[in-house]
Amino acid sequence: MLEIKPIENLLEISTLKQAYFAQSTSPLDGMWHFGFVPMSTHFGFYEQENLVGYCCVNGEGYLLQFYLSGDAKTDAKELFTLIAEQNSSVIGAVNGAFVSTAEPIYLSLSLDNSSAVTVNALMYKQAKTSKNGYKKELELKLAEPAQLDQFVEFAATAIGAPEQWLSGYFCNLIGRKELFGYWDEGELLATGECRLFDEYQTEYADLGMIVAQSQRGKGIATQVLNWLVNSANQRGLTPICSTENSNIGAQKAIKRAGLSSSNRIVQVEFNKK
Structure with missing residues (x-):
């Protein structure tokens, strides 16, 4: 029983x-x-x-x-x-x-x-490593502990996530050296994440990205993703990522960065007996 x-x-x-x-x-x-x-x-x-x-x-x-x-x-x-x-x-x-x-x-x-x-x-994965190499378009820099508040404020404004949750989340990424930023003239315009797995899926790197609302539609998202994909490939890892079904802009950027989607995350409602 x-x-x-x-x-x-x-x-x-x-x-x-x-x-x-x-x-x-x-x-x-x-x-x-x-x-x-x-x-x-x-x-x-x-x-x-x-x-x-x-x-x-x-x-x-x-x-x-x-x-x-x-x-x-x-x-x-x-x-x-x-x-x-x-x-x-x-x-x-x-x-x-x-x-x-x-x-x-x-x-x-x-x-x-x-x-x-x-x-x-939509769930994405890099099918194969590009043979053309990485064309350097912009450079992301590793986030430092002193920059935590800047990252939290940026993400809260850009995507509306709770600051308390962001603080803990970004603090962990900074400690693991998995959070990066793109600045222009001292202003943080985009963040990139290259999250590694400690167990179960250690051959993959899970990518994440946020672009300032004022900078969207300018190709920055694709450039950030290209940088993250290259960073993962240099470590011998296969990049994966996901984005909401409604986020068409992110889907286009992910596709341009060389990742394809064959799987979905679905929300299932159960029958109520």
Whole structure:
């Protein structure tokens, strides 16, 4: 008989996480899986006290990951439906799921219980390293700790993200030497991120970029991405990134930088029984 219990220490499921990532058909989005997932509530699936799977649910009641070992005796479809129909008193309310098309098992289970599906974001990956080399157009500089407030203010103005969250996020990137800036006459006009993975997807670099609203449409986004792609390639890494389905400008810049998209992150709403 299966028992569902909260997971307090994520190290308990590290082996299961590794198996979860191994099931994917393409690298998974870094922000979702290494930014949002650790902040979500995790639950373990136990058979006779043996941990055979897990799931996690964010603060809005959406599943972000679901995995059940192939060695488990429990039927994955039955377990997922139980959760989706909110019949687990341990997990509680579950409204839907965020899942990528690179996660076929999790996606199929989500679709089995769906009432609506919308595309949230496009996932990109560099298909092959350019043989033409990098044409230097602009130079990004590594962010320094003393510049944290400048980066926070810039991003809050450019994309409207909460300053408190940005402060912690950028502080971590600066400490890891993964945040860069493009200045012109002392003014910060764009930021670039080249985020490395500590585990599971270590052969990839997850790119991010923000351009000042006043500078958009001038080709800066493509130049920043070209610089980041080249930086990743010089380390022997394959660049990946994602952008919202509605952000047509970013999609064009990403395509011009040599990345292509064959996967999506979708938001699935569950049937309410």
